Amino acid sequence: MNPNTDSSRVYYLRRGWRLQWEEAQQRHVLLYPEGMVKLNDSAGAILGQLDGQRDVATLIERLQAQFPEAPDGAIAEDVHAFLADAQQQGWIQHD
Amino acid sequence: MTDHTDTATANGATGAPLWLLAELTYRCPLQCSYCSNPLDFAAVKQELTTAEWIEVLTQARAMGAVQLGFSGGEPLVRQDLETLVAEARRLGFYTNLITSALGLDEARIHALRDAGLDHIQISLQASDPDVAAAVAGSTKAHAKKLAMARAVKEAGYPMVLNVVLHRHNIDQLDTIIALCDDLGADAVELANCQLYGWAHLNRAGLLPSQAQLEAAEATTQRWRQHLAERGRDMRLLFVVPDYYADRPKACMGGWASIFMTVAPDGAVLPCHSARMLPMDFPNARERPLQEIWYASAAFNRYRGDDWMQEPCRSCDERHKDVGGCRCQAYMLTGDPAATDPVCDLSPDHHLIEAARREAADDSRSAQALTLRNARESQVFCRA
Ligand code: SF4
Numbered sequence: 001m002n003p004n005t006d007s008s009r010v011y012y013l014r015r016g017w018r019l020q021w022e023e024a025q026q027r028h029v030l031l032y033p034e035g036m037v038k039l040n041d042s043a044g045a046i047l048g049q050l051d052g053q054r055d056v057a058t059l060i061e062r063l064q065a066q067f068p069e070a071p072d073g074a075i076a077e078d079v080h081a082f083l084a085d086a087q088q089q090g091w092i093q094h095d
Numbered sequence: 096m097t098d099h100t101d102t103a104t105a106n107g108a109t110g111a112p113l114w115l116l117a118e119l120t121y122r123c124p125l126q127c128s129y130c131s132n133p134l135d136f137a138a139v140k141q142e143l144t145t146a147e148w149i150e151v152l153t154q155a156r157a158m159g160a161v162q163l164g165f166s167g168g169e170p171l172v173r174q175d176l177e178t179l180v181a182e183a184r185r186l187g188f189y190t191n192l193i194t195s196a197l198g199l200d201e202a203r204i205h206a207l208r209d210a211g212l213d214h215i216q217i218s219l220q221a222s223d224p225d226v227a228a229a230v231a232g233s234t235k236a237h238a239k240k241l242a243m244a245r246a247v248k249e250a251g252y253p254m255v256l257n258v259v260l261h262r263h264n265i266d267q268l269d270t271i272i273a274l275c276d277d278l279g280a281d282a283v284e285l286a287n288c289q290l291y292g293w294a295h296l297n298r299a300g301l302l303p304s305q306a307q308l309e310a311a312e313a314t315t316q317r318w319r320q321h322l323a324e325r326g327r328d329m330r331l332l333f334v335v336p337d338y339y340a341d342r343p344k345a346c347m348g349g350w351a352s353i354f355m356t357v358a359p360d361g362a363v364l365p366c367h368s369a370r371m372l373p374m375d376f377p378n379a380r381e382r383p384l385q386e387i388w389y390a391s392a393a394f395n396r397y398r399g400d401d402w403m404q405e406p407c408r409s410c411d412e413r414h415k416d417v418g419g420c421r422c423q424a425y426m427l428t429g430d431p432a433a434t435d436p437v438c439d440l441s442p443d444h445h446l447i448e449a450a451r452r453e454a455a456d457d458s459r460s461a462q463a464l465t466l467r468n469a470r471e472s473q474v475f476c477r478a
């Protein structure tokens with residue numbers, strides 16, 4: 001399993017990268033120098049919560065409020081796993 | 096690792112041009128012998144106006160284009176670049192400036208930043224000023240590029256450095272990567288010269304040898320390890336020259352599949368080289384981009400696989416590499432619908448082998464290659 005990301009960490013998008021909703025594609029995309037990642041719904045929802053202020057615990061709370069029907073613990077697990085991957089892929093950073 | 100990407104696309108339908116390359120001008124203060132601009136670029140005189148470019152950007156964005164490259168020639172020659180960047184950002188494009196850095200200064204770096212420019216890609220010719228001078232036809236450019244790369248980094252942009260590799264600089268790769276590291280690059284494209292336009296004219300004098308290429312790949316690999324050990328996040332992208340591959344590249348991800356180029360005079364192309372093909376391309380001054388992309392004969396010509404000949408037509412790999420590059424097929428065989436001769440299944444593959452041999456016998460120095468400039472270009476301009 002993915003190593004747990006620290007709940008008090010504040011992640012932000014890599015400098016110069018941009019998350020954007022693309023109406024034409026009906027999905028979120030992550031834009032970076034000469035490239036684009038087409039995100040699935042859950043990746044788009046998680047990255048959409050990163051504002052450079054919120055820590056991981058806050059992200060999880062907000063997503064739980066947004067998707068109240070998700071089973072207990074599922075969102076937390078998804079968020080931790082996603083952030084670990086996203087950091088490894090160089091999409092996000094933390095201080 | 097879990098996949099967080101969304102790959103769903105409408106089945107078989109033509110998708111939107113996600114990438115727009117805006118070639119603002121063919122004018123350029125440099126004269127690189129590897130330039131991929133058309134040989135007859137000097138014939139293009141009527142550049143699109145600011146208002147016409149804004150119209151192009153607006154239409155392309157409405158069609159779903161989201162990545163935008165400003166290139167040329169040297170896009171900084173256009174004094175309205177800042178205006179175009181601001182408009183592009185307002186429309187929601189991710190804006191990339193692809194530049195030689197000539198024409199850049201700190202004031203302009205900040206003006207572009209204020210306009211919302213997302214990224215600046217600077218090209219370097221070499222690590223050694225003499226080789227750089229010979230290849231770009233300018234003795235002053237190298238120092239200027241280095242100073243501007245530092246300034247771009249300081250201004251907080253993500254920075255990709257692009258180094259076009261050929262036989263005259265590829266042996267310096269180790270010091271080239273060290274230089275990029277020192278300049279603080281976030282990524283480096285080590286792109287073996289694609290042999291189009293001026294580069295094709297100079298082909299025999301540019302193509303490296305197999306041994307040079309293998310050494311360069313080993314150097315890149317060594318640097319990747321070294322960077323990883325230091326925790327330095329600088330991606331190295333090594334682009335192998337077609338001429339040493341046994342399968343062609345899936346050129347532009349497929350003809351008119353995700354890429355759209357608008358040339359300085361408004362010609363709309365499926366890639367920046369396509370202008371050389373023996374066919375007419377529509378012009379953004381005359382027809383809406385939407386119609387050009389979806390309905391023009393030129394854009395539909397090599398879409399899908401109906402146009403393919405053998406051996407591609409019945410080949411299992413045809414959806415992977417789309418039969419290669421139409422420009423390369425045309426340049427080498429005279430038939431734009433032929434299998435790209437890079438493929439070793441192509442009956443014309445011997446042309447590639449002959450080109451390698453020809454290059455091995457070419458002993459010209461970098462100084463002896465034909466420089467890309469308006470005077471040389473006149474030779475190729477039709478009256
Ligand atoms: S490759 Fe060189 S000559 Fe050609 S447009 Fe770029 S900087 Fe100018």
Ligand code: SF4
Nearest residue numbers: 407410412413418438
């Ligand atoms: S024959 Fe055509 S489709 Fe098959 S690998 Fe070669 S270029 Fe690709």
